[in-house]
Amino acid sequence: MLHTRDISGDRPLSRARSHHFFNRGRKIFPSGVTRVTVERQPVPVYIARGEGAYVLDVDGNRFLDLNNNFTTLIHGHGFLPVADAVADLLHRGTCFSNPTEHEIDLAELLAERIPAIEHVRFVNSGTEAVMFAIKAARAFTGRTGIVRVEGAYHGAYDWAEAGQASSPTRWGDGSRPNAIPAYRGTPPSVADDVAVIRFNDVEGIERRMADVGARTACVLIDPMPSRAGLIEPKADFLQALQAAAHKHGVLLVADEVLNLRQSYRGASARYGLEPDLIACGKIIGGGFPVGAVGGRANVMSVFANDKGKPLLPQGGTFSANPVSMVAGRVAMEAMTEEAFHGLERLGDNVRSGLQNAIDRTGAPFSVSGAASLFRIHPKKQAPSDYRSGYPTQAENDINTALSDYFLHRGILLPNGAAACLSTAMTAYDADAVVTTFSDFLSTPAAQEFEASR
Ligand SMILES: Cc1ncc(COP(=O)(O)O)c(C=O)c1O
Structure with missing residues (x-):
C-alpha cells in the first residue's frame, strides 16, 4: 500500500x-x-x-x-503481470540486432484482433507510426499529398502536423481550411502537400477531394481526435471518407495511436471504418515506448524487399525491442x-x-x-x-x-x-x-x- x-x-x-x-x-x-x-x-x-x-x-x-x-x-x-514479465526478461537481454519471438507474439495478437491489420511493422512511438504510414501511402501510390482533419494531433512529423495548431485568426474559410504549418521554421512547402478538412464535415471531404484527390496519397483520420474535441465520428462522415478515398485511388490511414483503446478490435472497427493502413502506439507497449504501422498486405509490401530492395526501407535501433514487445503482449492479453x-x-x-x-x-x-x-x-x-x-x-x-x-x-x-x-x-x-x-x-x-x- x-x-x-x-x-x-x-x-x-x-x-x-x-x-x-x-x-x-x-x-x-x-x-x-x-x-x-x-x-x-x-x-x-x-x-x-x-x-x-x-x-x-x-x-x-x-x-x-x-x-x-x-x-x-x-x-x-x-500492472503486475507486465512488471513480472519484464523483470524476467531484463536478465536475458533487452535489445538485440536480431529478431525475437516476442515481436511475432505481439504482431499475431494485433492481427488476430484488428481487422485492418494483415501485416505489421513495429516502431518506437506514435509519431513514427504515423510518419511511416504516410510514407508507406506515398510509396504505394507514388503521390505526395495528404488530407487531414483540422486541429487533430498526429504527432510531430511535419506533414502530420500542418493544420494541427490552427487558430481563429489564421484558419481561413471553413469550407477550405488553411493548412498552416504548425510551427515556425517548418518549410512552407509542407502546406502545399496538405489539405485540411473539418471533422464530421461530409461535404467538406467531397469538396476537398475534388480539388486535391488526384495528388493525394492518403487521408489521415483519427476516428475521435482528442485535441479536436474528442467528438465521436458521424457514420455518414466516415462513409464519405471511405467513398472519396476509393473514388480517387487514395489510401485511408487510421491514426489509432490513442483510440485503439476504444475496443477489443480498435476504433475503426467500432465505427465501421475500413482503413488501408493503421497507426498504433500507446496501449500496445504496456507502458514502454512503442508504435506500429499495420495494414493490408499489398500496401505493407512497400516495406518488403521481395523485388530486391524495398520501396520504403524501415528500421529503427529500438524498433521491436523485446521489452516493449513482451510488455505490450501481456498488457493486451489482459485486455x-x-x-x-x-x-x-x-x-x-x-x-x-x-x-x-x-x-x-x-x-x-x-x-x-x-x-x-x-x-x-x-x-x-x-x-x-x-x-x-x-x-x-x-x-x-x-x-x-x-x-x-x-x-x-x-x-x-x-x-x-x-x-x-x-x-x-x-x-x-x-x-x-x-x-x-x-x-x-x-x-x-x-x-x-x-x-x-
Ligand atoms: C492520435 C495520436 N497520434 C499520434 C501521437 C503521437 O504519439 P507519440 O507521442 O507516441 O509519438 C499521439 C500522441 O498523443 C496521438 O494521440
Missing part, C-alpha cells in the same frame, strides 16, 4: 519538493521539463511512484491519475473483450454522471468522448468540431481552474485534453470524479464563469 496523506479536502497542497526538482530542472531543460505536455503552472507535479489507479508525488500527495501517461496505461501503474466492456461501462458512468451534474445545475459545460475516454468542455453546446470547440480566453481560464480544483481534491485531470480511465479504477474512483466536478460547479470561479455566459 502507498503511505499517503489524505488530500481529499480543499486545503493547499504541499509542493516543496516539486518546487525543488523544478528549480533543478530549470537549470538544465528549456522550460524546466523535457516534454511540453507535462508543463504546469506554477510547478509540475513530480511523481515518486505509481500504483494502480493512483500516483504518489514527491511531496507525499496521492492523486487519482486520469492521464495515465497520455492514455497509454490502460491498466494503470505497476479481453470483457475487460474492454468493463472499462466502457465505467466510462459511461463517468460521462453520464458529469452530464447529470451539468443538467441539474444548468452549468455552461458539456461532455464528449466514448469508451474509456472523456472530455469536459466549458461550452453549453457540445462542440461538433475543432472550431466550435476552440476555447475563448475565459474558457481556457476556467479549464485551468477546473484542473487546479481537481488537483487540490487529489485527482490529476489533464488540462483541456483527453482524460482516460484504466482497469485499475473502480466505481469509487468514478464517483470521486463526478462528485469533484459537481462540487466545482458551485465554486465562485464556476459561478462567475456561468454568470458571464
Whole structure:
C-alpha cells in the first residue's frame, strides 16, 4: 500500500519538493521539463511512484491519475503481470540486432484482433507510426499529398502536423481550411502537400477531394481526435471518407495511436471504418515506448524487399525491442473483450454522471468522448468540431481552474485534453470524479464563469 496523506479536502497542497526538482530542472531543460505536455503552472507535479489507479508525488500527495501517461496505461501503474514479465526478461537481454519471438507474439495478437491489420511493422512511438504510414501511402501510390482533419494531433512529423495548431485568426474559410504549418521554421512547402478538412464535415471531404484527390496519397483520420474535441465520428462522415478515398485511388490511414483503446478490435472497427493502413502506439507497449504501422498486405509490401530492395526501407535501433514487445503482449492479453466492456461501462458512468451534474445545475459545460475516454468542455453546446470547440480566453481560464480544483481534491485531470480511465479504477474512483466536478460547479470561479455566459 502507498503511505499517503489524505488530500481529499480543499486545503493547499504541499509542493516543496516539486518546487525543488523544478528549480533543478530549470537549470538544465528549456522550460524546466523535457516534454511540453507535462508543463504546469506554477510547478509540475513530480511523481515518486505509481500504483494502480493512483500516483504518489514527491511531496507525499496521492492523486487519482486520469492521464495515465497520455492514455497509454490502460491498466494503470505497476500492472503486475507486465512488471513480472519484464523483470524476467531484463536478465536475458533487452535489445538485440536480431529478431525475437516476442515481436511475432505481439504482431499475431494485433492481427488476430484488428481487422485492418494483415501485416505489421513495429516502431518506437506514435509519431513514427504515423510518419511511416504516410510514407508507406506515398510509396504505394507514388503521390505526395495528404488530407487531414483540422486541429487533430498526429504527432510531430511535419506533414502530420500542418493544420494541427490552427487558430481563429489564421484558419481561413471553413469550407477550405488553411493548412498552416504548425510551427515556425517548418518549410512552407509542407502546406502545399496538405489539405485540411473539418471533422464530421461530409461535404467538406467531397469538396476537398475534388480539388486535391488526384495528388493525394492518403487521408489521415483519427476516428475521435482528442485535441479536436474528442467528438465521436458521424457514420455518414466516415462513409464519405471511405467513398472519396476509393473514388480517387487514395489510401485511408487510421491514426489509432490513442483510440485503439476504444475496443477489443480498435476504433475503426467500432465505427465501421475500413482503413488501408493503421497507426498504433500507446496501449500496445504496456507502458514502454512503442508504435506500429499495420495494414493490408499489398500496401505493407512497400516495406518488403521481395523485388530486391524495398520501396520504403524501415528500421529503427529500438524498433521491436523485446521489452516493449513482451510488455505490450501481456498488457493486451489482459485486455479481453470483457475487460474492454468493463472499462466502457465505467466510462459511461463517468460521462453520464458529469452530464447529470451539468443538467441539474444548468452549468455552461458539456461532455464528449466514448469508451474509456472523456472530455469536459466549458461550452453549453457540445462542440461538433475543432472550431466550435476552440476555447475563448475565459474558457481556457476556467479549464485551468477546473484542473487546479481537481488537483487540490487529489485527482490529476489533464488540462483541456483527453482524460482516460484504466482497469485499475473502480466505481469509487468514478464517483470521486463526478462528485469533484459537481462540487466545482458551485465554486465562485464556476459561478462567475456561468454568470458571464
Ligand atoms: C492520435 C495520436 N497520434 C499520434 C501521437 C503521437 O504519439 P507519440 O507521442 O507516441 O509519438 C499521439 C500522441 O498523443 C496521438 O494521440
